Amino acid sequence: MTVNLSLKHRFEQFDLNVSFEAPKGLTVLFGASGSGKTTIINAIAGLLQPNHAQIKVGDTLLQDTDQGIWVPPHKRALGYIFQDSRLFPHLNVGQNLDYAGRVTGGMAARKSSVQQRSYVIDMLDIGDILKRRPATLSGGEKQRVAIGRALLASPQLILADEPLAALDAARKAEILPYFERIRDETDCPIIYVSHAASEVARLATTVVALKAGQVLRMGPALDVLADPSVMPVGVGSVGAVIEARVHAHHGDGLTELSAGGVTLYLPRLPQSLGAVVRVRLPASDVLLATCAPKDISALNTLQGQVQDIQAISDFAVLVTLKTQAGPVLARVTRRSVAALGLSVGVTCYAIAKTVAIAADDTADFT
Numbered sequence: 001m002t003v004n005l006s007l008k009h010r011f012e013q014f015d016l017n018v019s020f021e022a023p024k025g026l027t028v029l030f031g032a033s034g035s036g037k038t039t040i041i042n043a044i045a046g047l048l049q050p051n052h053a054q055i056k057v058g059d060t061l062l063q064d065t066d067q068g069i070w071v072p073p074h075k076r077a078l079g080y081i082f083q084d085s086r087l088f089p090h091l092n093v094g095q096n097l098d099y100a101g102r103v104t105g106g107m108a109a110r111k112s113s114v115q116q117r118s119y120v121i122d123m124l125d126i127g128d129i130l131k132r133r134p135a136t137l138s139g140g141e142k143q144r145v146a147i148g149r150a151l152l153a154s155p156q157l158i159l160a161d162e163p164l165a166a167l168d169a170a171r172k173a174e175i176l177p178y179f180e181r182i183r184d185e186t187d188c189p190i191i192y193v194s195h196a197a198s199e200v201a202r203l204a205t206t207v208v209a210l211k212a213g214q215v216l217r218m219g220p221a222l223d224v225l226a227d228p229s230v231m232p233v234g235v236g237s238v239g240a241v242i243e244a245r246v247h248a249h250h251g252d253g254l255t256e257l258s259a260g261g262v263t264l265y266l267p268r269l270p271q272s273l274g275a276v277v278r279v280r281l282p283a284s285d286v287l288l289a290t291c292a293p294k295d296i297s298a299l300n301t302l303q304g305q306v307q308d309i310q311a312i313s314d315f316a317v318l319v320t321l322k323t324q325a326g327p328v329l330a331r332v333t334r335r336s337v338a339a340l341g342l343s344v345g346v347t348c349y350a351i352a353k354t355v356a357i358a359a360d361d362t363a364d365f366t
């Protein structure tokens with residue numbers, strides 16, 4: 001199922017003009033505050049009627065202003081996951097889940113939803129808390145129930161508006177794998193709003209970067225995240241994301257990863273041999289050298305050629321290196337660029353001070 005969308009809307013002081021396609025998987029909308037993310041979510045939900053819109057989920061047209069088509073919000077097969085879980089406080093977890101089924105149910109739907117219900121409960125590990133009321137649940141448990149409720153509405157599309165923003169790091173880490181499972185195990189596309197680079201790095205299949213109501217860049221997540229022009233959209237800790245395979249677990253507590261022939265070391269990872277993980281290299285933690293470093297404590301060095309140098313302030317630049325593992329970004333001073341004689345095509349070495357599994361920033365490593 002693919003979502004196709006084209007929206008134009010004018011508020012008094014803001015113009016939205018976006019078109020994009022969200023394929024199967026998880027599409028992250030990201031951009032600075034006020035760039036239009038929530039306006040897009042509201043238009044898809046039917047809570048805002050844009051001046052001009054065409055919104056199509058699979059073969060279903062939710063809105064086409066040219067043809068006068070507008071499906072009201074309650075008739076759109078959408079699942080919502082908000083920052084605050086918005087569970088019904090007077091219903092227990094099981095009843096909250098059943099409520100989603102009641103909204104969408106007919107007899108046939110109800111029969112198949114019995115199987116679906118147990119699948120969703122297993123997937124989200126909420127079988128033990130079905131009898132509890134929301135007030136007795138942790139933030140992470142509430143969000144898992146909210147995800148379950150969204151899934152049981154038999155949605156054609158899930159809209160998740162900063163679903164982890166209210167959770168602390170530990171609860172975030174608890175929920176992220178469930179989004180990965182929905183992304184990988186269901187056909188239902190997810191449109192997901194986030195400000196967090198680490199979350200985007202870990203979850204996104206596709207990224208739509210927004211700036212002042214326009215699409216700045218969109219495409220496969222790893223390509224967009226490696227594009228220095230996306231940096232001004234206000235996402236903190238810009239940095240390349242590369243995919244690597246777990247190659248070996250060593251006796252000294254390190255895991256060896258292989259990324260396109262480049263070897264990286266991280267503190268021991270739980271993943272088994274052969275697993276593919278996404279690794280984040282924050283640009284501010286990457287140093288550059290024009291000769292291969294020796295006698296240095298950092299273990300992760302990537303050789304590459306300078307592909308691009310972009311000024312990001314009066315004194316700082318973002319250098320993109322093309323390496324065998326993929327593009328790597330380094331944030332360095334103009335003075336360093338001059339001192340090292342860097343220009344497009346020059347071979348140099350990126351030394352990663354910290355390398356972390358995406359969305360697990362506790363695994364920083366020098």
Ligand SMILES: Nc1ncnc2c1ncn2[C@@H]1O[C@H](COP(=O)(O)OP(=O)(O)OP(=O)(O)O)[C@@H](O)[C@H]1O
Pocket residue numbers: 011012013014031032033034035036037038039040
């Ligand atoms: N009902 C409204 N009337 C007038 N202006 C609005 C309305 N809703 C949103 N805006 C304006 O549209 C712009 C985009 O808002 P939107 O909420 O979509 O941004 P956002 O990217 O979701 O921001 P945030 O990350 O802060 O939630 C903002 O300038 C906002 O002030």
